[in-house]
Amino acid sequence: MNAGTGEGGDLFVDGTGRGRTDGVRTGRGAVTGNGAVLFSDAPGGGGGSPSVAPAPPGPGASGGRAASVPPARTAPRPRPGGVPARSRRAGRWAKVAQRIVPDDLQPEVLRVELTELGDAFRAYQRRPEPDLAVLAELHDRKARAFALWADVTGDASLREEADRAAAAARTTREMDANRHGVPVGVDGPAVERLLTRGQGVHLRNVLEHVRVDSPFPEAEARFAVLMLTLRAARAGTGNVTGQDLSGWLQGDAERVLQALADADWLVLPEGVTVDDALMSRPEEPTRITVPTLIPTQPRPFFFGKVTRARLSGWAQKVVGDRKLRKKKAGAATRLLAVYTAAHSRPDGCLGEAGEDGDGLALETVASFCGLRPEDVAEHAGLLVAAGWLVEDADTAGGRLRGRLAERVLPLSGLL
Numbered sequence: 001m002n003a004g005t006g007e008g009g010d011l012f013v014d015g016t017g018r019g020r021t022d023g024v025r026t027g028r029g030a031v032t033g034n035g036a037v038l039f040s041d042a043p044g045g046g047g048g049s050p051s052v053a054p055a056p057p058g059p060g061a062s063g064g065r066a067a068s069v070p071p072a073r074t075a076p077r078p079r080p081g082g083v084p085a086r087s088r089r090a091g092r093w094a095k096v097a098q099r100i101v102p103d104d105l106q107p108e109v110l111r112v113e114l115t116e117l118g119d120a121f122r123a124y125q126r127r128p129e130p131d132l133a134v135l136a137e138l139h140d141r142k143a144r145a146f147a148l149w150a151d152v153t154g155d156a157s158l159r160e161e162a163d164r165a166a167a168a169a170r171t172t173r174e175m176d177a178n179r180h181g182v183p184v185g186v187d188g189p190a191v192e193r194l195l196t197r198g199q200g201v202h203l204r205n206v207l208e209h210v211r212v213d214s215p216f217p218e219a220e221a222r223f224a225v226l227m228l229t230l231r232a233a234r235a236g237t238g239n240v241t242g243q244d245l246s247g248w249l250q251g252d253a254e255r256v257l258q259a260l261a262d263a264d265w266l267v268l269p270e271g272v273t274v275d276d277a278l279m280s281r282p283e284e285p286t287r288i289t290v291p292t293l294i295p296t297q298p299r300p301f302f303f304g305k306v307t308r309a310r311l312s313g314w315a316q317k318v319v320g321d322r323k324l325r326k327k328k329a330g331a332a333t334r335l336l337a338v339y340t341a342a343h344s345r346p347d348g349c350l351g352e353a354g355e356d357g358d359g360l361a362l363e364t365v366a367s368f369c370g371l372r373p374e375d376v377a378e379h380a381g382l383l384v385a386a387g388w389l390v391e392d393a394d395t396a397g398g399r400l401r402g403r404l405a406e407r408v409l410p411l412s413g414l415l
Contacts, residue, residue, distance in 0.1 A: 236294030
Protein backbone atom coordinates (compact mmCIF):
# COMPACT_ATOMS: atom_id res chain seq x y z
CA MET A 1 0.00 0.00 0.00
CA ASN A 2 1.39 3.43 -0.90
CA ALA A 3 0.42 6.68 0.72
CA GLY A 4 0.80 10.00 -1.03
CA THR A 5 -0.57 13.52 -1.21
CA GLY A 6 -3.52 14.55 -3.37
CA GLU A 7 -4.06 17.81 -5.23
CA GLY A 8 -5.61 19.53 -2.26
CA GLY A 9 -2.88 18.39 0.07
CA ASP A 10 -4.99 15.50 1.42
CA LEU A 11 -3.55 12.07 1.90
CA PHE A 12 -4.51 9.32 -0.50
CA VAL A 13 -3.86 5.62 -0.55
CA ASP A 14 -3.34 3.43 -3.55
CA GLY A 15 -4.86 0.07 -2.68
CA THR A 16 -4.02 -2.99 -4.70
CA GLY A 17 -6.39 -2.97 -7.66
CA ARG A 18 -8.66 -0.48 -5.91
CA GLY A 19 -7.60 2.81 -7.42
CA ARG A 20 -7.01 6.00 -5.53
CA THR A 21 -8.91 7.09 -2.47
CA ASP A 22 -8.88 10.76 -1.47
CA GLY A 23 -9.38 12.53 1.83
CA VAL A 24 -7.64 10.16 4.19
CA ARG A 25 -7.03 10.67 7.90
CA THR A 26 -4.52 8.68 9.77
CA GLY A 27 -4.58 7.50 13.32
CA ARG A 28 -1.61 7.93 15.63
CA GLY A 29 1.80 7.63 14.02
CA ALA A 30 2.83 7.15 10.40
CA VAL A 31 0.97 5.00 7.94
CA THR A 32 2.84 1.74 7.61
CA GLY A 33 2.35 -1.60 5.97
CA ASN A 34 0.55 -3.08 8.95
CA GLY A 35 -1.37 0.05 10.03
CA ALA A 36 -4.95 1.16 9.41
CA VAL A 37 -6.17 4.28 7.66
CA LEU A 38 -9.41 6.15 8.32
CA PHE A 39 -11.33 7.55 5.38
CA SER A 40 -13.28 10.77 5.41
CA ASP A 41 -15.77 9.56 2.79
CA ALA A 42 -17.26 6.95 5.14
CA PRO A 43 -20.95 6.16 4.78
CA GLY A 44 -23.08 8.88 6.26
CA GLY A 45 -20.50 11.58 5.69
CA GLY A 46 -17.96 12.91 8.13
CA GLY A 47 -20.23 12.36 11.11
CA GLY A 48 -20.72 8.60 10.63
CA SER A 49 -18.60 5.69 11.68
CA PRO A 50 -15.30 5.77 9.79
CA SER A 51 -14.51 2.93 7.43
CA VAL A 52 -11.24 1.11 7.75
CA ALA A 53 -9.00 0.09 4.87
CA PRO A 54 -7.58 -3.32 5.73
CA ALA A 55 -3.86 -3.79 5.63
CA PRO A 56 -2.43 -6.20 3.09
CA PRO A 57 -1.59 -9.66 4.35
CA GLY A 58 1.73 -9.94 6.07
CA PRO A 59 4.42 -12.39 5.10
CA GLY A 60 3.09 -14.96 7.55
CA ALA A 61 -0.53 -14.90 6.35
CA SER A 62 -1.86 -18.16 4.97
CA GLY A 63 -4.41 -18.87 2.25
CA GLY A 64 -4.44 -15.27 1.06
CA ARG A 65 -6.50 -14.20 4.09
CA ALA A 66 -5.77 -10.73 5.42
CA ALA A 67 -3.96 -10.54 8.73
CA SER A 68 -5.98 -9.44 11.72
CA VAL A 69 -5.87 -5.67 12.08
CA PRO A 70 -6.68 -3.98 15.39
CA PRO A 71 -9.46 -1.39 15.27
CA ALA A 72 -8.26 2.05 14.36
CA ARG A 73 -8.55 4.88 16.86
CA THR A 74 -10.29 8.07 16.01
CA ALA A 75 -7.81 10.87 15.56
CA PRO A 76 -7.98 13.72 18.07
CA ARG A 77 -10.14 16.58 16.91
CA PRO A 78 -8.82 20.04 17.63
CA ARG A 79 -10.78 22.09 20.14
CA PRO A 80 -11.30 25.85 19.84
CA GLY A 81 -8.03 27.63 20.42
CA GLY A 82 -6.01 24.64 19.32
CA VAL A 83 -6.61 22.56 22.46
CA PRO A 84 -6.61 18.87 21.55
CA ALA A 85 -9.34 16.60 22.84
CA ARG A 86 -6.94 13.88 23.98
CA SER A 87 -3.65 13.71 25.75
CA ARG A 88 -1.03 12.05 23.57
CA ARG A 89 0.94 11.20 26.70
CA ALA A 90 -1.81 9.27 28.50
CA GLY A 91 -3.77 7.94 25.54
CA ARG A 92 -6.93 9.56 26.92
CA TRP A 93 -8.28 12.94 27.83
CA ALA A 94 -6.02 14.51 30.46
CA LYS A 95 -8.42 16.35 32.77
CA VAL A 96 -8.29 17.99 36.16
CA ALA A 97 -11.27 19.69 37.81
CA GLN A 98 -13.32 19.11 34.62
CA ARG A 99 -10.78 21.04 32.57
CA ILE A 100 -8.81 19.53 29.70
CA VAL A 101 -5.05 19.94 29.95
CA PRO A 102 -3.66 21.14 26.57
CA ASP A 103 -1.03 18.87 25.06
CA ASP A 104 1.10 21.87 24.11
CA LEU A 105 0.86 23.65 27.47
CA GLN A 106 4.16 25.14 28.56
CA PRO A 107 6.14 24.84 30.69
CA GLU A 108 6.20 21.07 30.35
CA VAL A 109 6.48 20.59 34.12
CA LEU A 110 3.13 22.36 34.56
CA ARG A 111 1.39 20.13 32.00
CA VAL A 112 2.75 17.00 33.70
CA GLU A 113 1.73 18.26 37.16
CA LEU A 114 -1.83 19.05 36.04
CA THR A 115 -2.18 15.65 34.38
CA GLU A 116 -0.82 13.79 37.39
CA LEU A 117 -2.94 15.92 39.73
CA GLY A 118 -6.12 14.87 37.93
CA ASP A 119 -5.05 11.23 38.26
CA ALA A 120 -4.31 11.76 41.96
CA PHE A 121 -7.76 13.23 42.68
CA ARG A 122 -9.44 10.33 40.88
CA ALA A 123 -7.31 7.84 42.80
CA TYR A 124 -8.30 9.53 46.07
CA GLN A 125 -11.98 9.15 45.21
CA ARG A 126 -11.44 5.40 44.91
CA ARG A 127 -9.93 5.11 48.40
CA PRO A 128 -11.98 2.91 50.76
CA GLU A 129 -11.46 5.39 53.63
CA PRO A 130 -10.97 9.17 53.53
CA ASP A 131 -7.67 10.72 54.58
CA LEU A 132 -8.17 14.43 55.10
CA ALA A 133 -4.44 15.13 55.41
CA VAL A 134 -3.88 13.63 51.94
CA LEU A 135 -6.86 15.53 50.53
CA ALA A 136 -5.59 18.84 51.93
CA GLU A 137 -2.23 18.27 50.24
CA LEU A 138 -3.99 17.60 46.92
CA HIS A 139 -5.90 20.87 47.25
CA ASP A 140 -2.62 22.67 47.97
CA ARG A 141 -1.06 21.19 44.83
CA LYS A 142 -4.10 22.19 42.82
CA ALA A 143 -3.94 25.77 44.13
CA ARG A 144 -0.29 26.12 43.13
CA ALA A 145 -0.74 24.48 39.73
CA PHE A 146 -3.84 26.48 38.78
CA ALA A 147 -2.22 29.73 39.90
CA LEU A 148 0.71 29.05 37.54
CA TRP A 149 -1.71 27.98 34.80
CA ALA A 150 -3.53 31.30 35.21
CA ASP A 151 -0.24 33.20 34.98
CA VAL A 152 0.71 31.37 31.79
CA THR A 153 -2.63 31.75 30.01
CA GLY A 154 -4.06 34.92 31.54
CA ASP A 155 -7.33 33.04 32.23
CA ALA A 156 -9.08 34.69 35.19
CA SER A 157 -11.28 31.63 35.79
CA LEU A 158 -8.15 29.58 36.49
CA ARG A 159 -7.14 32.10 39.15
CA GLU A 160 -10.56 31.75 40.76
CA GLU A 161 -10.18 27.97 40.72
CA ALA A 162 -6.78 28.32 42.43
CA ASP A 163 -8.31 30.50 45.16
CA ARG A 164 -11.09 27.98 45.73
CA ALA A 165 -8.54 25.17 46.00
CA ALA A 166 -6.52 27.13 48.57
CA ALA A 167 -9.68 27.70 50.63
CA ALA A 168 -10.57 24.01 50.33
CA ALA A 169 -7.11 23.07 51.62
CA ARG A 170 -7.58 25.27 54.71
CA THR A 171 -11.06 23.91 55.40
CA THR A 172 -9.93 20.31 54.97
CA ARG A 173 -7.05 20.83 57.40
CA GLU A 174 -9.47 22.32 59.94
CA MET A 175 -11.72 19.28 59.52
CA ASP A 176 -8.74 16.98 60.05
CA ALA A 177 -7.72 18.94 63.13
CA ASN A 178 -11.26 18.73 64.48
CA ARG A 179 -11.29 14.99 63.90
CA HIS A 180 -8.11 14.60 65.97
CA GLY A 181 -8.82 17.45 68.37
CA VAL A 182 -5.71 19.42 67.49
CA PRO A 183 -6.11 23.20 67.11
CA VAL A 184 -4.83 24.37 63.72
CA GLY A 185 -1.47 26.09 63.91
CA VAL A 186 -0.74 25.01 67.49
CA ASP A 187 2.80 23.85 68.04
CA GLY A 188 3.70 20.80 70.06
CA PRO A 189 2.89 17.12 69.80
CA ALA A 190 -0.58 16.13 68.70
CA VAL A 191 -2.85 14.58 71.32
CA GLU A 192 -4.59 11.39 70.25
CA ARG A 193 -8.24 11.89 71.20
CA LEU A 194 -10.68 9.19 72.11
CA LEU A 195 -13.59 11.08 70.52
CA THR A 196 -13.95 13.09 67.35
CA ARG A 197 -15.54 16.53 67.51
CA GLY A 198 -18.79 15.13 66.09
CA GLN A 199 -18.87 12.39 68.71
CA GLY A 200 -18.31 15.06 71.35
CA VAL A 201 -21.50 16.77 70.18
CA HIS A 202 -23.44 13.50 70.50
CA LEU A 203 -21.98 12.98 73.97
CA ARG A 204 -23.11 16.38 75.20
CA ASN A 205 -26.61 15.68 73.87
CA VAL A 206 -26.69 12.50 75.96
CA LEU A 207 -25.49 14.36 79.07
CA GLU A 208 -28.17 17.03 78.64
CA HIS A 209 -30.81 14.33 78.23
CA VAL A 210 -29.66 12.73 81.50
CA ARG A 211 -29.61 16.09 83.27
CA VAL A 212 -33.16 16.97 82.27
CA ASP A 213 -34.89 13.58 82.20
CA SER A 214 -33.34 11.56 85.01
CA PRO A 215 -36.21 10.13 87.09
CA PHE A 216 -34.40 10.92 90.36
CA PRO A 217 -32.29 13.93 91.33
CA GLU A 218 -29.67 12.16 93.45
CA ALA A 219 -26.17 11.65 92.09
CA GLU A 220 -26.20 7.83 92.32
CA ALA A 221 -29.38 7.55 90.25
CA ARG A 222 -28.07 10.03 87.67
CA PHE A 223 -24.85 8.08 87.45
CA ALA A 224 -26.72 4.83 86.75
CA VAL A 225 -29.02 6.58 84.25
CA LEU A 226 -26.00 7.95 82.37
CA MET A 227 -24.18 4.64 82.08
CA LEU A 228 -27.31 2.62 81.21
CA THR A 229 -28.41 5.24 78.68
CA LEU A 230 -25.09 4.92 76.88
CA ARG A 231 -25.48 1.13 76.81
CA ALA A 232 -29.01 1.34 75.37
CA ALA A 233 -28.74 4.56 73.36
CA ARG A 234 -29.06 3.06 69.89
CA ALA A 235 -31.68 0.30 70.13
CA GLY A 236 -33.24 0.90 73.55
CA THR A 237 -31.60 -2.25 74.90
CA GLY A 238 -28.16 -3.10 76.18
CA ASN A 239 -26.18 -5.69 78.10
CA VAL A 240 -24.86 -5.17 81.62
CA THR A 241 -23.14 -7.44 84.10
CA GLY A 242 -23.07 -7.52 87.85
CA GLN A 243 -19.47 -6.31 87.67
CA ASP A 244 -20.60 -3.25 85.67
CA LEU A 245 -23.31 -2.35 88.16
CA SER A 246 -21.16 -2.89 91.23
CA GLY A 247 -18.28 -0.95 89.71
CA TRP A 248 -20.51 2.00 88.88
CA LEU A 249 -22.56 2.15 92.07
CA GLN A 250 -20.56 0.17 94.64
CA GLY A 251 -22.79 -0.45 97.67
CA ASP A 252 -25.76 1.45 96.19
CA ALA A 253 -26.19 -0.78 93.14
CA GLU A 254 -29.14 -2.85 94.41
CA ARG A 255 -31.06 0.13 95.81
CA VAL A 256 -30.60 2.31 92.74
CA LEU A 257 -31.36 -0.42 90.22
CA GLN A 258 -34.52 -1.40 92.07
CA ALA A 259 -35.67 2.24 92.20
CA LEU A 260 -35.18 2.65 88.44
CA ALA A 261 -37.08 -0.58 87.79
CA ASP A 262 -39.93 0.45 90.11
CA ALA A 263 -40.18 3.79 88.30
CA ASP A 264 -40.45 1.92 84.96
CA TRP A 265 -37.45 3.80 83.64
CA LEU A 266 -35.68 0.44 83.38
CA VAL A 267 -37.19 -2.93 82.41
CA LEU A 268 -35.48 -6.21 83.24
CA PRO A 269 -36.14 -9.40 81.27
CA GLU A 270 -39.12 -11.45 82.40
CA GLY A 271 -38.24 -13.59 85.38
CA VAL A 272 -35.00 -11.69 86.09
CA THR A 273 -34.75 -9.85 89.40
CA VAL A 274 -32.39 -7.11 90.48
CA ASP A 275 -30.42 -9.70 92.46
CA ASP A 276 -30.12 -11.82 89.30
CA ALA A 277 -28.80 -8.83 87.36
CA LEU A 278 -26.21 -8.13 90.06
CA MET A 279 -25.04 -11.74 89.83
CA SER A 280 -24.86 -11.90 86.03
CA ARG A 281 -21.48 -12.71 84.55
CA PRO A 282 -19.83 -11.48 81.32
CA GLU A 283 -20.66 -14.73 79.50
CA GLU A 284 -24.35 -14.33 80.41
CA PRO A 285 -25.07 -10.60 80.80
CA THR A 286 -28.47 -9.17 81.66
CA ARG A 287 -30.23 -7.50 78.75
CA ILE A 288 -31.89 -4.36 80.07
CA THR A 289 -34.43 -2.19 78.24
CA VAL A 290 -34.88 1.58 78.52
CA PRO A 291 -38.39 2.20 77.08
CA THR A 292 -37.77 5.86 76.23
CA LEU A 293 -34.92 4.85 73.93
CA ILE A 294 -36.73 2.15 71.93
CA PRO A 295 -36.69 3.13 68.23
CA THR A 296 -40.51 3.00 67.99
CA GLN A 297 -40.69 5.88 70.49
CA PRO A 298 -39.69 9.51 69.90
CA ARG A 299 -35.97 9.42 70.60
CA PRO A 300 -33.77 12.16 72.07
CA PHE A 301 -30.73 11.41 69.91
CA PHE A 302 -29.64 9.39 66.92
CA PHE A 303 -26.23 7.93 66.19
CA GLY A 304 -24.80 4.73 64.81
CA LYS A 305 -23.36 1.59 66.27
CA VAL A 306 -19.74 2.74 66.20
CA THR A 307 -20.51 6.08 67.87
CA ARG A 308 -22.57 4.41 70.60
CA ALA A 309 -19.72 2.03 71.42
CA ARG A 310 -17.21 4.89 71.36
CA LEU A 311 -19.29 7.05 73.72
CA SER A 312 -19.91 4.17 76.12
CA GLY A 313 -16.20 3.30 76.12
CA TRP A 314 -15.31 6.95 76.71
CA ALA A 315 -17.61 7.17 79.75
CA GLN A 316 -16.28 3.90 81.15
CA LYS A 317 -12.73 5.21 80.80
CA VAL A 318 -13.62 8.42 82.65
CA VAL A 319 -15.49 6.88 85.58
CA GLY A 320 -12.93 4.09 85.86
CA ASP A 321 -9.96 6.46 85.98
CA ARG A 322 -7.30 4.96 88.23
CA LYS A 323 -6.63 8.12 90.24
CA LEU A 324 -10.35 8.73 90.79
CA ARG A 325 -10.71 5.18 92.09
CA LYS A 326 -7.66 5.65 94.29
CA LYS A 327 -9.29 8.74 95.85
CA LYS A 328 -12.50 6.75 96.28
CA ALA A 329 -14.44 9.39 94.36
CA GLY A 330 -18.19 9.09 94.78
CA ALA A 331 -20.90 9.31 92.16
CA ALA A 332 -21.15 13.12 92.24
CA THR A 333 -17.39 13.59 91.82
CA ARG A 334 -17.24 11.14 88.95
CA LEU A 335 -20.21 12.82 87.29
CA LEU A 336 -18.32 16.11 87.59
CA ALA A 337 -15.33 14.45 85.93
CA VAL A 338 -17.60 13.31 83.08
CA TYR A 339 -19.14 16.75 82.66
CA THR A 340 -15.86 18.69 82.73
CA ALA A 341 -14.18 16.38 80.22
CA ALA A 342 -17.19 16.49 77.87
CA HIS A 343 -17.38 20.30 78.04
CA SER A 344 -13.73 21.16 77.48
CA ARG A 345 -11.94 22.62 74.50
CA PRO A 346 -9.03 20.89 72.75
CA ASP A 347 -6.58 22.78 74.99
CA GLY A 348 -8.39 21.46 78.07
CA CYS A 349 -10.04 24.72 79.17
CA LEU A 350 -13.61 24.32 80.40
CA GLY A 351 -16.50 25.76 78.41
CA GLU A 352 -16.66 27.72 75.20
CA ALA A 353 -14.96 31.08 74.94
CA GLY A 354 -17.72 33.62 74.38
CA GLU A 355 -19.43 36.74 75.65
CA ASP A 356 -20.13 35.10 79.01
CA GLY A 357 -16.44 34.32 79.45
CA ASP A 358 -14.77 30.99 79.96
CA GLY A 359 -16.10 28.27 82.18
CA LEU A 360 -19.37 26.44 82.76
CA ALA A 361 -22.59 27.67 84.32
CA LEU A 362 -22.46 26.50 87.92
CA GLU A 363 -26.18 25.77 88.20
CA THR A 364 -26.14 23.56 85.10
CA VAL A 365 -23.11 21.67 86.35
CA ALA A 366 -24.73 21.16 89.76
CA SER A 367 -27.99 19.98 88.18
CA PHE A 368 -26.21 17.30 86.15
CA CYS A 369 -24.16 16.07 89.11
CA GLY A 370 -27.05 15.99 91.60
CA LEU A 371 -25.43 18.69 93.75
CA ARG A 372 -26.23 22.11 95.12
CA PRO A 373 -24.32 24.88 93.30
CA GLU A 374 -22.42 25.75 96.48
CA ASP A 375 -21.16 22.15 96.74
CA VAL A 376 -19.54 22.05 93.31
CA ALA A 377 -16.33 23.72 94.53
CA GLU A 378 -15.71 20.91 97.02
CA HIS A 379 -15.96 18.23 94.34
CA ALA A 380 -13.84 20.31 91.94
CA GLY A 381 -11.20 20.30 94.65
CA LEU A 382 -11.36 16.50 94.76
CA LEU A 383 -10.76 16.44 91.00
CA VAL A 384 -7.74 18.70 91.45
CA ALA A 385 -6.40 16.33 94.12
CA ALA A 386 -6.89 13.40 91.73
CA GLY A 387 -4.95 15.16 88.98
CA TRP A 388 -8.07 15.57 86.82
CA LEU A 389 -8.15 19.37 86.90
CA VAL A 390 -5.22 21.72 87.37
CA GLU A 391 -4.98 23.76 90.54
CA ASP A 392 -6.50 27.00 89.27
CA ALA A 393 -10.08 25.62 89.18
CA ASP A 394 -12.56 28.02 90.81
CA THR A 395 -16.31 28.71 91.03
CA ALA A 396 -16.33 32.50 91.36
CA GLY A 397 -19.11 34.47 89.70
CA GLY A 398 -21.44 31.53 89.28
CA ARG A 399 -19.19 29.73 86.81
CA LEU A 400 -16.87 26.76 87.09
CA ARG A 401 -13.54 27.66 85.55
CA GLY A 402 -10.57 25.42 85.14
CA ARG A 403 -8.57 23.27 82.79
CA LEU A 404 -8.10 19.55 82.37
CA ALA A 405 -4.76 18.16 83.44
CA GLU A 406 -2.46 17.13 80.62
CA ARG A 407 -3.06 13.44 81.29
CA VAL A 408 -6.80 13.96 80.73
CA LEU A 409 -6.53 15.81 77.40
CA PRO A 410 -7.19 12.65 75.30
CA LEU A 411 -10.67 12.60 76.89
CA SER A 412 -11.54 16.17 75.96
CA GLY A 413 -14.98 16.63 74.39
CA LEU A 414 -13.50 19.11 71.87
CA LEU A 415 -15.79 22.10 72.27
